[in-house]
Amino acid sequence: MAEATPISISTLDVQKIANLYQIMDDINQSFARIQNDVGERVAEILKNVIRATIGDPGLDENICSLIIRTIRTLTHQADLSPAERQLGVVRGALTYISMLLPVHPSILDYFQLHLDDLREFFGISE
Secondary structure, three states: OOOOOOOOHHHHHOOOOOOHHHHHHHHHHHHHOOOHHHHHHHHHHHHHHHHHHHHHHOHHHHOOOOOHHHHHHHHHHHHHHOOOOOOOHHHHHHHHHHHHHHHHHHHHHHHHHHHHHHHHHHEEEE
């Protein structure tokens, strides 16, 4: 099994989010511990949302920060064993991201396209 590759900070606008280095370090540590194919897919989905969110110059900095911090929560939950995951936290995070993304339809479309994959990984139903 391949290991999830970390997100490179050098390609991101680090001025957009306070403490981005620490947040991305937390996210990358969680990605590094996901050691199965399904986890790899989830990591790629979340990395793509992160890149698109930070890379969008028109996205409000507060919304961008909230999305990235919420993804950090999801990656922390993904890093836990299924028995240890707090499914209410996961459901809330997925819903919260969906609520924040309508300001950027292409990121929202991508996120919603993969929402079932995320739900399946975390073991939650709609």
